[in-house]
Amino acid sequence: MPYNDFREFLAVLRSKRELIDIDRHVPLTDVSKVMKHSYVLQGPALQFNDTGADHPLVSNIYSTRSKALLAFEADESTIFEKVLKGLDNPIPSVQWSGPAPCHEVIITGDDIDLTRLPVPTYSSKDGGPYITPGLVVSKDPETGVPDIGHYRFLILGKNIVSFSAQPFHRFGKNIIKCRQMGVKCEAAIVLGVDPVIAYAAQVQVHDQTDDWSVAGGLRGAPVEMVKAHSVDLEVPATAEFVIELEVDLEKNVMEGPLGEYTGYYTPASMKPLAYIKAITHRKGGLFQGLLTGKPVTENHILKQIPFEASLWRSLSKQFPTIRQIAVSPAGGVSFHMVIAMEPRFAGEARQVILAAMTSNTRPKWVIVVDPDIDVRNPNEIDWALSFRVRPAKDIIVIDNLPAGPSDPSVDLSRPRPERISSAVGVDATRPFGEPFSEVADVPGWEEFDVPELDGR
Ligand SMILES: Cc1cc2nc3c(=O)[nH]c(=O)nc-3n(C[C@H](O)[C@H](O)[C@H](O)COP(=O)(O)O)c2cc1C
Known part of the structure; x- marks a missing residue:
């Protein structure tokens, strides 16, 4: 059975000691040090309950392979098959009925204040606090096909962000198309969902794929969606947070630097601006953080299973x-x-x-x-x-x-x-059709009983 929401997954992590609470005060400029420390120990996910912001911050939920396997409810022997089966059997999303948990609290107008959210500054020379685990929902303005992908956002003010969307990623392509068509470009940053949806966002698919059906296939159950509050998009109804925005198609600002997934700072450069139109969240909403910077971080673990499965799927056809x-x-x-x-x-x-x-x-x-x-x-x-x-x-x-x-x-x-x-x-394969030296291993060693080594 898939996880119904983020909280259900966190409960499983907690029960397996794969999530711990940090109740003492840790400022948002220091949380990344704790995240890194836990990663180096291959340790648990972290819930920071006192960063000085209005909500708890949950991080490191993708930080190790063991947590990825828990997310997919698989083990090493089943994960690959499970992911491929999910990719081959997409399940379209369905509508949530009744009031959606993600709309329990709706913040609009002057009440919008991103600076009250627990958004860390990860690497010391980052250009400011970055929302890094956000799943961005956007759609192709011509076909209406929705896309989800991870994109980072630099907070520039109470209701202003800047971001980077590579032109060969779908959010970037949707922005370019909106500009060409002269229509507005809206998006929603979604945080705190069944982690399989986050892994699904990293599956490499063709541009006219409805990513929600990929997520449904991987979950083995449809994602339940609700119309967003202020933008013409659908978002997962049980999300912890949804930050709705409109991209400014004219203006650019300096964004960066950011300690990137390459392990190096990407220098600041001119990037698009966006204005926040609404923030909606669950009561007691749990915000999410994600360490980025020198590999390996949870950024990399998050991509590995979907990337390997996508590549295998496309290459093995030929x-x-x-x-x-x-x-x-x-x-x-x-x-x-x-x-x-x-x-x-x-x-x-x-x-x-x-x-x-x-x-x-x-x-x-x-x-x-x-x-x-x-x-x-x-x-x-x-x-x-x-x-x-x-x-x-x-x-x-x-x-x-x-x-x-x-x-x-x-x-x-x-x-x-x-x-x-x-x-x-x-x-690095042996030359095809040519004789090659025989491997000198020790055949039969696995079956040979060695009681002296038992328990090792
Ligand atoms: C944590 C994380 C952050 C990312 N941030 C960005 C980003 O800021 N800009 C970008 O173009 N790609 C970013 N990526 C890569 C894209 O999310 C990824 O390539 C994804 O497959 C794009 O999907 P899409 O083309 O369907 O939107 C990020 C990936 C991860 C895992």
Whole structure:
């Protein structure tokens, strides 16, 4: 059974000691230190009950693989199958009947004050407090198809924010389309929902996909929606907070710097403005925080399962002998990927490299290995790179590809559409059709009984 709401998931985390309360006062400029500390210990999610703001702040709920598995109600042996089955069986959203919990408190007009919310400043040189875990709901102004994706928001005043929406992400595309069509662009920032909805937002799908049905498929039950209070959009009825806004299609302001998912500050630059039209929340609303900055943070864990499943789904259609895909969290969950496959003919591993390079993930490193290599084990990858690769033949570099988002090794002062980079592909599979040395392992070691080692 899926979690009905955020609170139900938090209760499960608490019961498993995967969520703790911090009742002493921790200022919003220090909460990220506690978040990082807990992450380094692979520790629990955190509920800060006294930051000086009006609401508790819940963070680190995506910070470890164990919490991701709890979110999907799966274990390592079932997670991949479960996610793929969900992707193949989308379930459209349904309407909530009766008064929606997310509308228990409605704040409009002069009462709107973002500065009363517990919004941390994560890295010391950030341009100010950032809402980082917000699920942005927007829609294509031409087709009306809704999108959800994570986008960060810098608080500039009581009712003003600035934000970054890459032009190749759907919120960015919707803004561009609204400008071209001369229609207003509205959006809603949603916080505190069944975590599977947040993972669903990171699944890579084509632009005319209704993301709510992807979320429904992954949950195995429809997301229940209600019309937002002041914007023409639907939002999950049980959300803890909904911040409704209209994008200013004319003006830009300086936004940043921000400690990004790459682990580097992205310098401040001109970005769009938006005005808050309403804040709605549940009684006793729980606000959400999400640590960003040097990998690994919960930002990366949040992306890993959906990105791997999306890639597997698209690549395996053409290359059915792909067995495993790993996008490393330390590589920002997009810059470094390892694919295990059984090549069916000479050159197929190279085709896989090229197909992966052209995916929306924009990897900088693609390593293809044989199926006997565990793509999540760095020792096995190093072994394949060291002994199965003939560098002059097996390494390709493709230049003039679109750069990955916020890659600090490219010139970030150039406009985004002009940022180019290159990518490296390594065919670390054994040369196809040629004899190769036999692996010298210790066959039968797993079955050989060693009572002296019991309990280890
Ligand atoms: C925590 C988090 C914050 C993100 N912030 C941004 C952002 O500010 N701007 C952006 O363009 N992408 C951001 N992303 C990446 C997009 O959310 C992601 O690529 C998503 O798949 C885009 O979905 P969409 O194209 O369906 O909207 C963020 C991702 C995560 C996990």
